[in-house]
Amino acid sequence: MKRVYLDHASATPVRREALEAMMPYFAEAFENPSSVYDRGFAIKAAVDEAREKVASLIHAKPKEVLFTSSGAESNNLAVKGAALANLRKGRHIIVSAIEHHSVLNAARYLERFHDFEVTFLPVTETGLVDPERLRRAITDDTVLVSIMHGNNEIGTLQSVAELSAICREKGVLFHTDAVATVGQVPVDVEALGVDLLSLSGPALGAPKGTGALFFRDRLRFVPLIHGGIQENGRRAGTENVPGIVALGKAAELAQGELEKKAAHLQTLRHALVEGVLGAVPRVHHTGHPEQRLPGHASFCFEGVEGEALIFLLAQNGVYASTGSACASKALKTSPVLIAIGMDAAVAQGSVVFTLGPDNTLDEATYTVDVLTKVVDRLRSFSPVWRK
Amino acid sequence: MKRVYLDHASATPVRREALEAMMPYFAEAFENPSSVYDRGFAIKAAVDEAREKVASLIHAKPKEVLFTSSGAESNNLAVKGAALANLRKGRHIIVSAIEHHSVLNAARYLERFHDFEVTFLPVTETGLVDPERLRRAITDDTVLVSIMHGNNEIGTLQSVAELSAICREKGVLFHTDAVATVGQVPVDVEALGVDLLSLSGPALGAPKGTGALFFRDRLRFVPLIHGGIQENGRRAGTENVPGIVALGKAAELAQGELEKKAAHLQTLRHALVEGVLGAVPRVHHTGHPEQRLPGHASFCFEGVEGEALIFLLAQNGVYASTGSACASKALKTSPVLIAIGMDAAVAQGSVVFTLGPDNTLDEATYTVDVLTKVVDRLRSFSPVWRK
Amino acid sequence: MYSQIVMDHFTNPRNAGVLEDADGVGEVGNPVCGDMMTFYIKVRDGRLEDVKFNTFGCVAAIAVSSMVSEMAKGKTLEEAKKITNKAVADALEGLPKNKLHCSNLGAEALKLAIRNYEEKQALGPSSHLQSASSASKPDYCTHCDTEEPVGAAFCMECDNDTGCELIEVK
């Protein structure tokens, strides 16, 4: 059977070059980068080189990059750390209603444990934050705004530069969750005007267990993992050297391929979206039609439920996701889909396809065929569809 | 030149079997364990198997084990998480004065940001916490006691079972940092009577970037990394699948070898300690003479400074550490050595040797020879020594 | 996650469809919650001669519907009423904790169809189908697989203001 993997946002195979780059750091160059003797320095040098590569990918300085264990950790560190470092200024933060759980729940943590007030900014039907709404939401107490760069469920890319400019003007810190965008579209922290930016390694073809946080030079934040001197006291714990080296390599590769890859993904996405909209009745293409991740196509199919659809797709060799593993396992209706005004019953039929560089046009066509077949099949005994 | 690696507590090469076990999970079985389709389940099964192995090593149930990115993260999660989950009971915690920075600074974080009171319990000259002192320190406000199992700088093993019994009697949670002990001595969470226990992967021959936290079944704690449903909502972020699989394998291997390894290490340690005490004048063997980590030998040499000693040792092929990378880089006098009553000037001459299974008696002898030579050399132009 | 028998019933659901001339119809759930089932029964000599279902829902919901229809077919009404949630879950060789509520739905829809039939017998042919949407939300935590979900200071997701305040040390 054909096997078409269209779930790159959930997981990507580690790239061969990244894997090769990290291999020597498991059992040969295994020393602790904090060791004071020479063999430790060599390891520290490898970490620093990786830091330069990640910094270069996002147009930051190496000292503005900190390594973490995941995108979720980066988000938690940014949101809680920057908020707690600025208690004197106020206890109000603003996040969009479609943030990833790791931002939303970090905000709720501040609410519950630190008496913060959190504003959840609504979005338009295409998933965009309205700059004027953001401006009105900022008060004298606002210390941080966190609005994601690209949304994992509906693919919409925010106009981050425009939003961050408002915050800068008002003297409020701006964080963006760029887990879905780094490696997919050009990300330039200067151009975006952000103070903090989260990224994750697996999204670039680095191994799971890697991530990074950009923080503007000299920006202060309270650590999430307190302890020793690693990362200049900003994140304790022995560095994940092999993972960091792989992340550096993956960042270097991503930088070289960004444009070509995006063009390829966009072509496939168009084929997939046009194909689905043409072949399947009563389907909603969610998120922004144009201002979106190049390889991201998301739909809600009326009359069927997402998990069932995903399983039938997988049985036919097409691997996709319902958009948010969290919402899906929790049997909750996706808050993102509700935020863009999707009918709650229709939101149950959510399926997200995230394309990768190895996907082909043939695969897009095959996917449309399979999808048409399995949606039909599920609808054939759906009480919702009949009505 | 001979190369004698005696810094196993700082870093250990990843074990071949662990590396082999993890390899398929980078680029082949790369899917997200949270994916709802079959290929994701296989990954989840691998994670669960690793969880069983880690649980088995410490005599816990699999559902009592949570994977983290480091020992430092486990310590932060345990100390902050358990304290914040019990605000209603009180805001007092007790830690020993010789805890790792990741416990000490987590405690200071509670002090600063959550109005906790922290008691730093003194220790005896051999590094032991006095149970009666612990008992007296507990108040009605005490929610958590954190006392490490084995100390990384002076090797002392606490009588954890005795200490935890006092806490249980008083209805206070007990956490132990077992980063230095798991894989070195038998660790049984039931016998130790602990509610929370931290361990780190690299200490077992798993890769950097791995760690775990034991928490007694149904114990509640506030997460450190908020977000999705991974680890049943207790720690968000895509799981480091390859690292977790390797940690499982390393735990399995450790369990089978524990006794033989400890006996071997103890023999070497005796040779090293006797050799050094016999050959070098005015040297202090720190920590407990008997109740200590089997492969841990720690000294303070009068008249010399630790970093210089470490460098000269390394130039002669002997790799050791000053005990705490953090204190050493921070140019601080080790708080642990001060806590055991070491003279501050003498504490500067701290060197820690941590043995591994591949070390030999020959190497111990060679180390004594080198050490004698380089200590002599540094003392030859030391103004402190002359006086 | 799912047993082979669940996957089999999901992939090849038995008795999916509508009985246009059904003797009884029962409906539970609500598409807004992600699960909805309609059961149709044909009764002959006090036995379920035919059972069909329409289901909107997840893998478990579809497999449960299929299994319930198989279990019910040929049974007397009284026997069919005794089909328990547990029996359904057991026949499927278990369901993930967060999907157990689906097994409730199936048996419930069947019972509603039987009740609908019985009421029709009593009242004449104009009786409406039976419907209940309350059963669609489980009363335990659906967010995790823990055997006894703990109400969750750790869980910001389902933490309905019980949170850490409820937690006691020992």
Place this chain on the structure above:
Amino acid sequence: MYSQIVMDHFTNPRNAGVLEDADGVGEVGNPVCGDMMTFYIKVRDGRLEDVKFNTFGCVAAIAVSSMVSEMAKGKTLEEAKKITNKAVADALEGLPKNKLHCSNLGAEALKLAIRNYEEKQALGPSSHLQSASSASKPDYCTHCDTEEPVGAAFCMECDNDTGCELIEVK
């Protein structure tokens, strides 16, 4: 971390030792802080004919002592007094940020030895050696290599109650 020239001077320190009949002696630091240096000078015709040192301290402290002794030897007293911390660090091709204070120590000990010699000249032979221990603690953060350590809400280690309270947004 350390330049080759630092490692060379550390491994083979020049002029390590004591001048028993020194014309001047200067001492800085304190073993409690981890660094202590004693400089001995022999003066002839207003020039440093010989310089020796004893040092208790880290790699940088030993290399700095050695380099300072080399730089000083043969210089006039006035030239030697002008040896700056920066010149020492430069001659060593740089030092890690958290070790820069060591370069201060070396030049300072040398100057104290010269001052001791000059005072002896003025006062007769009973003058004591010069000593200063204040210089041993740096006034910047030694905990990190950042160019401008920021006083550290992030750093629980050196965070002397300035902490987050000092932080301003922009």
